[in-house]
Amino acid sequence: MRENEGGQERPGGEVEEPFGFWRGGGAHERVATGFEETPFGEVWERFLESVDTTNVGALTIGYWGADYDTHFVYPVPLLVEAAASFPNLRSIFLGDIEAGQSEISWINHGDITPLLEAFPALERLKVRGADGLVLEPVKHESLRVLRFESGGLPAGVVRAVAGSDLPKLADLGLWLGDEAYGGDSAVDDLAPILSGERLPSLRHLALDDSQFQDEIAEAVASAPVVARLATLSLAMGTLTDRGAEALLSGQPLTHLRKLDLSYHYLSEPMMARVCAALPGVEVDLDDQQEPDEGEFYVEVAE
Structure with missing residues (x-):
């Protein structure tokens, strides 16, 4: 599973850490529980105690079980119920x-909207x-980082996300995935994100792991939000010379600090052109792919 990159220094000396590294108070x-081990609901109660x-x-x-398990409990309602304790x-x-x-496509979810509301x-x-994942548009005044990792993110x-009011969101990452695993979104669904109007603080954007990566690249080429980004990622997908x-x-x-196009289907001449056109930008073109028949x-589906 792809790991987020190490911390990067922003203007003014503030260090931006990868998501999983917590330096807050x-x-x-x-x-978490384990497969066929203590039901997650019991583990959660012990944790609270x-x-x-x-x-x-x-x-x-971590792992909370699968929906075929008679003891299956989705964690979000438990978190919401205990919100005042945190x-x-x-x-x-x-x-x-x-x-x-x-497997990432087997992780059973539900509605996470109440989590942001609570x-x-x-x-x-x-x-x-993202199996069964639901989110409704929300207004959230504090959220700065929002990332979805999936083999197929529902439209x-x-x-x-595109319809939410997130005035402080600086970092947005979406693994859009494969249609066969629930990734049924289209490039038009990204239009409100690319316009930047609802995300005034956005500085880091990743639209990754997409079957329509070329179409995303074409939309990004004229997207208003790009002018204020520090980093842009169109990695992990089916990007070709067209995109x-x-x-x-x-x-x-x-103006970008980094452009991540890793895991791609670009030709060698196109890779050279991209690097030559962006001499002051850190361009990641690792993991070149070849079509399979x-x-x-x-990169990530099942």
């Missing part, structure tokens, strides 16, 4: 589940997996 706790939740600043939720919670990672426990001071939310979730040509022919990208695949 309070403790970082992790709650044994930890001073008022001191928890970051919470990671006055200092600022970071949630929902789904710290590796392939050995569950924690108005939350600053970071990362969600892994409804993409539209909800790269659109980026080179569109608005200037020389004419088929193009995203």
Whole structure:
């Protein structure tokens, strides 16, 4: 599973850490069960009884079981019910589940809208997996980082993010995934994000792992939000020379600190052109792919 990159220094000396590294006030706790082990609901109750939740600043939720299990309990309602017990919670990672426990496309979810409503001071939310995932448009005054890792992100979730009012959101990452695994969004669903109107603070944008990566690149080439970005990622998808040509022919990208196009289907000449056109930008063109009998695949699906 792809890991986020190390911290980068922003203007003024402030260090921006990768999502999973918590340097905020309070403790970082992790709650999880194992396959065919103690039901997650019981583990959660023990956690609440044994930890001073008022001191928890970051919470990671690991494996909670599968929906075919008679003891299956989705963690979000439990978190919402206990919200008053976590006055200092600022970071949630929902789904710290590796392939050995569950493939990313098998992670069972539900509606996460109540999570954002119950924690108005939350600053970071990362969600892994998207089977059954639901999100409605929300207004949230504190959220700065929002990331979805999936092999197929439902169009409804993409539209909800695009339709939300998130004035402080600086970092948005979407793994759009494969249609065969629920990734049924289209480039038009991204239009409100690319316009930048509802996300005035956005500085880091990742639209990754997409089957329509060329179409995204073509839309990004003239997207108003790009002018104020520090980093842009169109990685992990089916990007070809067509998409790269659109980026080179569109608005200037020389202001970017980093352009991540890793895991791609670009030709060697196009790779050289991209690097030559952006001499002051850190361009990641690692993991060049070749079509498999004419088929193009995203990096993360099942």
